[in-house]
Structures are given as C-alpha cells and as structure tokens.
Amino acid sequence: MSSPVGDQKVVRLYPPSYDIRVETTDIPKIEHPDDAIVKIKLAGLCGSDLHTYRGTEAVTQPFICGHEFVGHVVALGASFHAGASGRPLLYSTLQIGDKVVSPFTVSCGECHFCRIGFTSRCEGSRLFGTATTAGGQAQYVRVPRAGGTLYRLSDIGSDTCGAGEINKETIANLADSSLLLLCDILPTGVFAAFQALNHPKLLPITSALSYPYSSGPANIASQEFYLTPQDTTLTIAVIGLGPVGLCATVSLIDMLESRGLIYRIVAVDPTDSRRNKMAVIYSKLSDKQDQFAVASIEEAKDIVKTWTDGVGCNAVLEVVGNNSALALSYELVRPFGCISSVGVHGEPHVPFRGRELYDKNVSMEFGRCPVRAMFPMALGILLRRQDVFGAVGGEISLVEKIVSIDDAKEYYDLFHTGKCGKILFDPWM
Amino acid sequence: MSSPVGDQKVVRLYPPSYDIRVETTDIPKIEHPDDAIVKIKLAGLCGSDLHTYRGTEAVTQPFICGHEFVGHVVALGASFHAGASGRPLLYSTLQIGDKVVSPFTVSCGECHFCRIGFTSRCEGSRLFGTATTAGGQAQYVRVPRAGGTLYRLSDIGSDTCGAGEINKETIANLADSSLLLLCDILPTGVFAAFQALNHPKLLPITSALSYPYSSGPANIASQEFYLTPQDTTLTIAVIGLGPVGLCATVSLIDMLESRGLIYRIVAVDPTDSRRNKMAVIYSKLSDKQDQFAVASIEEAKDIVKTWTDGVGCNAVLEVVGNNSALALSYELVRPFGCISSVGVHGEPHVPFRGRELYDKNVSMEFGRCPVRAMFPMALGILLRRQDVFGAVGGEISLVEKIVSIDDAKEYYDLFHTGKCGKILFDPWM
Numbered sequence: 001m002s003s004p005v006g007d008q009k010v011v012r013l014y015p016p017s018y019d020i021r022v023e024t025t026d027i028p029k030i031e032h033p034d035d036a037i038v039k040i041k042l043a044g045l046c047g048s049d050l051h052t053y054r055g056t057e058a059v060t061q062p063f064i065c066g067h068e069f070v071g072h073v074v075a076l077g078a079s080f081h082a083g084a085s086g087r088p089l090l091y092s093t094l095q096i097g098d099k100v101v102s103p104f105t106v107s108c109g110e111c112h113f114c115r116i117g118f119t120s121r122c123e124g125s126r127l128f129g130t131a132t133t134a135g136g137q138a139q140y141v142r143v144p145r146a147g148g149t150l151y152r153l154s155d156i157g158s159d160t161c162g163a164g165e166i167n168k169e170t171i172a173n174l175a176d177s178s179l180l181l182l183c184d185i186l187p188t189g190v191f192a193a194f195q196a197l198n199h200p201k202l203l204p205i206t207s208a209l210s211y212p213y214s215s216g217p218a219n220i221a222s223q224e225f226y227l228t229p230q231d232t233t234l235t236i237a238v239i240g241l242g243p244v245g246l247c248a249t250v251s252l253i254d255m256l257e258s259r260g261l262i263y264r265i266v267a268v269d270p271t272d273s274r275r276n277k278m279a280v281i282y283s284k285l286s287d288k289q290d291q292f293a294v295a296s297i298e299e300a301k302d303i304v305k306t307w308t309d310g311v312g313c314n315a316v317l318e319v320v321g322n323n324s325a326l327a328l329s330y331e332l333v334r335p336f337g338c339i340s341s342v343g344v345h346g347e348p349h350v351p352f353r354g355r356e357l358y359d360k361n362v363s364m365e366f367g368r369c370p371v372r373a374m375f376p377m378a379l380g381i382l383l384r385r386q387d388v389f390g391a392v393g394g395e396i397s398l399v400e401k402i403v404s405i406d407d408a409k410e411y412y413d414l415f416h417t418g419k420c421g422k423i424l425f426d427p428w429m
Numbered sequence: 430m431s432s433p434v435g436d437q438k439v440v441r442l443y444p445p446s447y448d449i450r451v452e453t454t455d456i457p458k459i460e461h462p463d464d465a466i467v468k469i470k471l472a473g474l475c476g477s478d479l480h481t482y483r484g485t486e487a488v489t490q491p492f493i494c495g496h497e498f499v500g501h502v503v504a505l506g507a508s509f510h511a512g513a514s515g516r517p518l519l520y521s522t523l524q525i526g527d528k529v530v531s532p533f534t535v536s537c538g539e540c541h542f543c544r545i546g547f548t549s550r551c552e553g554s555r556l557f558g559t560a561t562t563a564g565g566q567a568q569y570v571r572v573p574r575a576g577g578t579l580y581r582l583s584d585i586g587s588d589t590c591g592a593g594e595i596n597k598e599t600i601a602n603l604a605d606s607s608l609l610l611l612c613d614i615l616p617t618g619v620f621a622a623f624q625a626l627n628h629p630k631l632l633p634i635t636s637a638l639s640y641p642y643s644s645g646p647a648n649i650a651s652q653e654f655y656l657t658p659q660d661t662t663l664t665i666a667v668i669g670l671g672p673v674g675l676c677a678t679v680s681l682i683d684m685l686e687s688r689g690l691i692y693r694i695v696a697v698d699p700t701d702s703r704r705n706k707m708a709v710i711y712s713k714l715s716d717k718q719d720q721f722a723v724a725s726i727e728e729a730k731d732i733v734k735t736w737t738d739g740v741g742c743n744a745v746l747e748v749v750g751n752n753s754a755l756a757l758s759y760e761l762v763r764p765f766g767c768i769s770s771v772g773v774h775g776e777p778h779v780p781f782r783g784r785e786l787y788d789k790n791v792s793m794e795f796g797r798c799p800v801r802a803m804f805p806m807a808l809g810i811l812l813r814r815q816d817v818f819g820a821v822g823g824e825i826s827l828v829e830k831i832v833s834i835d836d837a838k839e840y841y842d843l844f845h846t847g848k849c850g851k852i853l854f855d856p857w858m
Binding site: 117118200201213323345347355 | 550628639641643644752764772773774775778786787791793796802
C-alpha cells in the first residue's frame with residue numbers, strides 16, 4: 001500500500017504575510033503506519049486562514065495551507081487492515097477508494113479526550129494547514145492518525161444522534177461542496193447552539209422544570225414552583241453572521257423547531273450584507289417572522305430590551321472572537337444566562353469584572369469545536385437543511401464559488417478584502 | 430395580626446467601618462401585607478459580614494446586621510390567610526408560631542426568576558443586613574415577601590429532591606445551630622458542587638457516554654467511542670476551606686458517594702489550621718484516604734499533576750472570591766473542564782486572556798447561590814452529614830460557639846482578626 005508518486009500542485013503561504021504561491025511539489029508519502037493519503041476533491045478557504053495570511057499569527061516558515069478538505073483515500077499505512085483490536089474501527093475497515101471528510105484537526109481517537117468526545121483537545125492534536133501539518137489546499141494530503149481523524153461517508157447512518165434515520169443514498173448524493181461544510185464551519189455552528197441549549201441554566205426553560213430539579217439526578221418537579229408559558233420562551237442572540245454565524249443560527253433554529261420550543265432570535269452583525277443574507281435565509285426556513293430579527297449592534301440592544309422587558313437573553317452565541325463581541329454578549333445576557341463562545345480569541349484579557357460575573361450569575365463556555373464528535377449531529381442538520389447548505393452561489397448559499405487552485409493567490413486577496421465570500425478550491429480544475 | 434410591641438436588642442454597624450454597637454430599638458412592625466415578623470432564636474456571623482465591617486463595601490448609614498437567622502413567626506401581614514389563589518403556598522398556610530429558616534436574600538416566589546428556581550436573582554431581590562433591609566442580628570426581624578422567602582420547617586418532606594424520604598421528627602430534632610447553616614453557607618457549598626457535577630462537560634465522565642451523546646436530547650451511546658474506568662475517574666479541586674469551602678467539599682463528597690462515582694479530591698487553602706480541619710472532617714466521612722488530599726497552593730499543583738499525568742482537574746470549585754483563586758482555578762482545570770465559582774468577586778477584571786479560555790475550552794459558572802431553590806437538596810445533605818453539620822465547637826464543627834448578642838462587638842473583632850471561627854448570636858442569652 002504505497003502512495004502514488006510524482007508531482008502535485010499545492011497552495012503555500014510564505015512568511016511573514018500575504019505571500020501566497022501555487023507551487024509544484026512531491027505528492028506526500030506514508031510516513032507512519034497510521035497515515036492515510038487522501039486525493040483532494042475540494043478544499044475550503046476559511047476565515048481562520050486569514051490569521052496567518054495577514055500575519056496576525058506569526059509564520060516562520062512556508063507551509064501548505066488549508067484545513068477543510070473532502071476526497072478519496074489513495075494510500076494507507078501498515079496499521080490499516082492489520083486487525084489491531086481495541087483501535088478505532090477505521091483501522092480495520094477503511095479501504096483505498098473510500099470517500100472521506102476530515103475535521104480541521106487531527107484526533108487520534110484513542111486518548112482520553114478523544115474517547116470521551118472532546119476530540120478538539122486530543123492529546124496529539126494537530127491543526128491542518130500549519131508548519132507542522134501540511135494542509136488540504138493541494139491535490140493530495142497526508143492525514144496522520146487517519147483511523148481516528150477521518151470520517152468515511154459510507155459509514156454514516158449507524159449513528160443516530162440528532163440525525164434520525166439517514167438514508168445512505170441521500171448521503172451519497174450530497175454535493176462535495178456541501179460535505180465540505182462538515183470539516184469546520186457547520187459543526188462549529190452546531191456546537192455553539194448545542195452547548196447553549198443544553199446548558200443547565202437553560203434547562204428550566206426547555207424542560208419546564210424549575211432549577212435545580214431541571215438538572216437531576218432526580219428530575220422531580222417541585223410542588224412549590226409553577227411555570228407559565230412566558231417562562232418557557234427562549235430569547236437567544238447570535239453575534240457575528242459570517243459563515244460560522246450563519247451555520248450557528250440555522251442549527252439553532254433546527255434544534256429549537258425540532259424540539260418544539262418557543263423562541264425569539266436576534267441575529268447581530270454590523271455589516272448590512274451579512275444581515276440581509278441572514279434575513280433571506282430565515283425567510284426560507286420559517287414563516288414566523290415576528291420571532292426573528294436581524295440587527296446591528298445598537299438595534300440588538302433595543303430589540304432584546306423590548307422583547308424581554310429589559311431582562312436579557314437566555315443565551316448568547318458569540319461567533320466573532322474579539323472583546324467587543326464578548327462585551328456585547330455580557331450586555332445582552334440575562335442573569336443565569338449562558339454565553340456560548342466559539343470565536344477564536346486573542347491575547348487580550350477578557351473584558352469582564354469579577355463583580356459583574358457574580359452579580360449576573362453568568363455561565364460561559366469557551367473554545368474549539370470537537371468536530372469529530374459533533375459530526376453525526378452536524379450531518380443531520382446538513383441533510384435537513386439542504387435548501388441552505390446544498391447550494392453554491394446565489395443569495396442564500398454559504399459557498400460563493402468553486403474556483404481553480406491556480407487562482408488561489410487572487411482569491412486569498414479577494415477574500416481578505418471582503419470582496420468575495422466563502423471560496424472552495426478545485427485542485428484538478 | 431399585629432406585631433408584638435416594645436423594645437428589642439439589635440446589632441448595628443455604623444459607617445465607615447469597625448463600629449459595631451448593640452442597641453435598643455423598636456420591634457419591627459408589619460409594613461406591607463406580605464410581611465412576616467420573625468422572633469429570632471439564633472443569628473449567624475458570616476464571612477461576608479466582614480465586607481461591610483471592614484469598609485471594603487462602602488456603608489453610608491447605620492443598619493442592623495446579619496443575613497442568617499432561624500426563628501418563629503410572631504406576626505403576619507394581611508396577605509396571609511387571605512386565600513389568594515396563584516400565590517406561593519405559604520400565603521395560605523403559614524401560621525403564627527411556625528418555625529422558619531430564611532435564605533440570606535428576599536425572593537418573592539412570583540417573578541420569572543423565582544418561578545424557574547433562580548431565586549437569588551429575584552426581580553425584587555434584597556439582601557438582609559443592609560441599609561435597605563434590616564438584618565437578623567436582633568431579637569426580631571421583618572421579612573418582606575415572606576410567603577416567597579421563608580421556609581417553614583414543618584413543610585419539609587413533601588419535596589424529595591436529593592433529600593430522600595425525610596422523617597419530620599428528624600427535622601424537628603435538628604439543632605437550631607445546624608438549621609442555621611441552611612441560610613447561606615451550606616446551600617452555597619451544595620450549589621458549587623452541584624453545578625460542577627451536573628455540567629455538560631462533566632457528563633461524559635459521570636455517565637460514561639461520550640460527548641455530545643452525554644448531553645442528549647437523545648442519550649444514545651456512540652458505537653465508535655469506548656470509555657475505560659480511567660476515563661470515568663473525576664479529579665476535582667476545591668479552592669478555599671473557610672466555612673463555605675468545607676460545606677462545598679462535604680457536599681461534593683456526599684454527591685459523589687451517593688452516585689457511586691470514582692473520584693479524587695484535592696482541597697486547597699494556604700492556612701494550616703483550615704487544611705487540618707478539612708483533613709479531620711474527611712477522616713470522619715470516608716476511609717478512602719488515598720483519594721483525598723489537603724494541600725497548600727503549590728502542593729495542589731503537584732498533586733493534580735501527579736494524579737492526572739499533567740492533564741488537570743475535571744472541575745474546580747472556587748470558594749474564595751479573588752483573582753488569585755481564579756488564576757489558580759485556570760491553572761488546575763483541564764481542557765473541557767468546569768470552574769464553578771461561588772466566591773464573591775470584586776471590581777478587578779478577571780485574570781483570563783481570551784486565547785487561554787479558547788485553547789483550554791474552559792467552562793465557567795459564576796454567581797450567587799439561589800438558596801431558596803437549593804434548600805431541599807441542602808437539607809438532605811444536612812441530615813445525612815449531621816456528624817459534621819450537627820456539632821457546635823470541637824475539631825470538626827463548622828460553628829465554633831454560640832454567644833450572647835451583647836458580646837457582638839467583641840466577636841466581630843475576633844472573627845475579623847481570625848481569632849475565632851463561625852459564631853452564632855443568641856439574642857435572648
């Protein structure tokens with residue numbers, strides 16, 4: 001089981017910044033028995049690629065970019081088919097030719113964090129598209145710990161968490177451009193929504209059981225408290241309507257509607273075009289226009305005040321990653337509310353005083369989505385919301401265009417300057 | 430239903446600080462139909478009384494101190510027995526002569542926050558022992574919104590959350606000094622432990638289901654992940670071993686053992702005498718000495734490192750309320766761990782960089798315990814752990830001494846200088 005040999009095209013970033021080159025280099029080889037080589041069909045250009053492109057994250061040596069990719073297995077290391085018991089199932093079952101999607105980080109599937117589902121903090125975690133791990137904006141990519149990292153599309157359906165009964169033919173028919181959303185942005189949006197809706201401080205609202213009965217272990221309703229329909233209306237803000245924010249909002253609506261919960265959502269972004277896109281997407285998802293609003297930052301404060309008599313939001317999904325967004329999250333959240341932050345934050349201290357957090361009984365969730373673990377739930381939402389997640393181009397699509405990898409330099413610049421939306425590279429076009 | 434008339438003894442604090450006077454003043458009267466007048470049996474001196482005593486919280490006018498009290502109802506406002514339907518039950522049932530315990534804040538029982546169990550953020554919340562609301566270090570106290578605020582001891586037993594079948598005679602036999610722990614410090618400790626153990630990021634460990642299956646809505650075990658006994662061992666730190674920290678630790682042990690969970694606890698405090706007391710208490714509760722350690726701050730870092738191969742704690746209970754404790758919490762917690770903070774924090778910004786919180790996927794819970802809602806669970810623990818919570822004086826008791834209210838000035842000073850532990854005032858001694 002050896003790799004294909006020869007040359008391939010790749011996208012490389014050269015330090016310190018803005019220097020994107022499409023180059024020819026060797027096709028990667030199996031270096032470790034757990035490796036797989038994947039032939040790329042499509043690779044995404046993601047907002048977080050811009051951190052290194054702009055030099056806001058220091059780069060000291062050239063590397064192959066990209067952490068979102070879909071493709072087929074073309075070579076496997078010796079661990080595969082060795083029948084090693086106790087190892088992740090893919091080491092026994094993955095075949096050359098299988099179609100796979102990869103999360104944006106390597107996860108071994110075998111350490112404590114992977115076993116319990118916190119795959120983004122795998123003890124051997126590595127981010128694709130960095131100096132240590134070549135990325136997917138290429139014709140071929142080497143996937144370390146591939147039996148833990150990859151998803152084989154033909155396996156899906158055995159796992160029903162949130163996805164219901166999945167028809168394998170339906171999955172086989174999903175466009176590659178749609179599957180690519182599973183590498184990062186859709187699971188990250190799902191995670192933002194899921195950890196807010198399942199937070200114990202929201203359970204009294206969603207379960208109609210008062211705290212602490214809402215959290216168990218014995219879910220016994222108190223005879224002393226009584227809940228009204230008004231008590232069980234959720235008010236939620238989403239801050240940031242880039243691609244991940246759109247995914248978070250659609251995921252949130254999917255979860256709320258599938259559970260029959262009463263909700264009001266305000267989707268916040270300072271940019272007109274992003275708000276407009278969100279509004280059009282919502283109009284395709286639901287006809288309950290009075291429970292959904294897009295808003296600028298100042299409008300959002302007023303809307304939440306009016307909707308909740310000044311009480312605030314039960315939860316805020318923070319999908320931006322800076323201190324302005326965190327400060328707004330605090331301002332919008334109600335006492336005993338939850339801030340679910342998936343934004344990638346930088347060096348500054350967070351803008352909260354201890355007294356403020358105490359006085360409002362704030363709950364906060366920070367950090368990177370465990371994509372590998374969230375995959376089945378994200379796939380369910382991808383399938384149910386193909387009207388949004390299935391399209392390329394057009395007013396509601398998250399993906400604006402599929403372009404040749406040869407044009408990478410041009411599209412990095414257009415994306416960086418806000419002149420285009422999410423771009424996918426076809427390395428064979 | 431009029432109040433008793435005449436004079437009473439009270440403890441007053443005069444601004445700016447340290448000026449405690451035992452004075453004679455009028456017995457309080459019913460001022461609002463929802464009021465009750467309670468004749469005090471015992472009133473507590475609590476660590477948070479020292480904030481105003483020391484002037485670290487500004488005081489502009491004299492007030493009657495104290496937010497922990499147990500007593501009997503001696504007068505009721507017109508709302509009681511008026512048969513008002515839809516109001517909290519006590520408005521129909523509370524009788525003169527009933528024995529009651531009060532949480533340290535007023536909660537109406539009728540606003541949204543009270544209805545869903547977040548009683549510490551009642552829309553009309555008031556803290557006893559402040560300029561707006563006379564406290565319980567007195568012979569009599571006026572309790573506003575008494576039908577929502579008070580607990581009647583004879584009612585207990587109808588509510589089984591965590592307390593199991595409660596024998597009313599057992600409750601009737603509880604010493605007042607033990608019941609007084611229910612006003613603040615025991616529920617606050619219970620809350621610290623409960624919100625950590627029931628946090629979604631700990632559920633994979635306690636349920637042996639990997640994330641996100643551990644959080645539902647469909648609790649279906651993934652076929653891909655497999656958990657080992659090592660994965661389901663909880664490592665938890667408690668930072669701060671004052672009275673609330675001791676309550677938090679005992680509550681945590683009670684919950685862990687009653688649920689049959691495998692655990693290791695490190696209980697952290699810089700003060701020798703506090704650590705020693707905690708160690709003696711643990712030796713009374715359990716013979717599993719290898720899974721419990723008391724530690725100074727530096728020792729705690731080493732212990733957690735050794736116990737967890739450098740991974741860190743699943744949860745940290747922060748029961749101090751300053752930035753050193755928060756920084757240590759961050760240092761000790763593992764990726765996807767939970768910091769449950771019940772410490773009362775001040776004006777400084779919290780000592781966390783955004784990047785740190787993102788990189789460790791930290792979850793944080795802040796704020797004031799909803800004592801009124803936590804009461805049944807706290808009562809269950811109080812009853813099961815009478816060996817710790819039933820005693821006055823002695824090496825494991827949380828209450829050091831019951832003294833006459835006449836000696837309040839002396840004992841405020843002794844408590845402030847660390848020369849005595851928790852003191853209760855008997856206003857009739």
